[in-house]
Amino acid sequence: MGEAMLVRKGGAVLRGLSVIFPPDKVQYYVSETPDIDGTIIGAQFGSFVIPLHETAWTYSPNRALAATDTSLVFSATIGHMTKSVSVPITVQDFSTTFGDNEWVQIANAAQLGIANQLWSVGDIKTTANGSWRIIGFNHDPLSSSDAKYADTTYNGNTKKAAITLQWVAPAGRNKMNLSADNTGGWPSCNMNTTILPTLLTSLPSDMTAVMRTVDKYTCIGGQISSNRNQFNTAANKLFLLGGYEVYASPSSLGPIEASKCQRYAWYANRSNPQKGNPAYDEWLRSPHDPQACAGGHFAYIKTDGTLNAQGNANNSKDYYPAFCI
Secondary structure, eight states, X not given: OOHHHHHHGGGOOEEEEEEEEOOSOOEEETTOOOOOTTOEEEEEETXXXXXXXXXXXXXXXXXXXXXXXXXXXXXXXXXXXXXXXXXXXXXXXXXXXXXXXXHHHHHHHHHHTOHHHHOOTTOEEEEXXXXXEEEEESOSXXXXXXXXXTOTTGGGGOSBOSEEEEESSOSEEEESSSSSOOTTHHHHSHIIIIXXXXXXXXXXXXXXXXXXXEEEEEEOOSSOGGXXXXXXXXXXXXXXXOHHHHOSSOSSBOTHHHHHOOOOHHHHTOSOOOOOSSOOOEEEEXXXXXXXXXXXXXXXXXXXXXXXXXXXXXXXXXXXXXXXX
């Protein structure tokens, strides 16, 4: 509808603007930009309210939001008259103390790609359900099955999970497999197929709702020498760390893992990766190098912090799962 017609509608002058439908989104986090989808602004002429085309109005602030922003102001100029109307919004800030943020806030920082600007490797979040430590940023590749994989607005379209966290205390003590067998490596072992999925169902929904599915790589295991140069991939929400993710140069592991896995930042800054107190052996997901293995071992962190690749798969050890946001 033309501007002149709007001015002359019913012989009335422009009295103001009204919000026919507010934006679908009115709750934000710092650094997000306004989303005006769903907004319909109307021009008031006498007793008439006429919807305006979205090109007829502007809004402010049209930038990254700050905690001090409390409204979106919509303005339109019709004829020689400019009128405005505002819609209240809420902009929630992030705490630079990692543990003070709710899981949804942490996920929003991950979405915006600013997590590593707000928090640091080693920061811990504690709830009634446990404590979790940041061990790396932008480390783990998103699985193609994850909802954020195709989201170009997530974490700068890096296709990587923004944050990786790990249990501070052991989630339990258990076996990697019910028998002394590492055939199939990590994807098919009991720890991955049964124990961790059971743990996942016990976690609070606000925590699991923000977890990303990532691809974790591991040597396929077994006792055929050529297997040491073959890897398999598991799409995981919960996972154990691999030897090359903890140690700079672990021995007795399939060399293929060196090309697929990188050390997490938290472990790169630790002379002793052992976490238990009192100390117990800690499982890793890496099978023993098939060239030197009888097919029944997974690697683990010994009580003195060194790696041992010859842990019988049916022995019980502590396990410290990790997950990504």
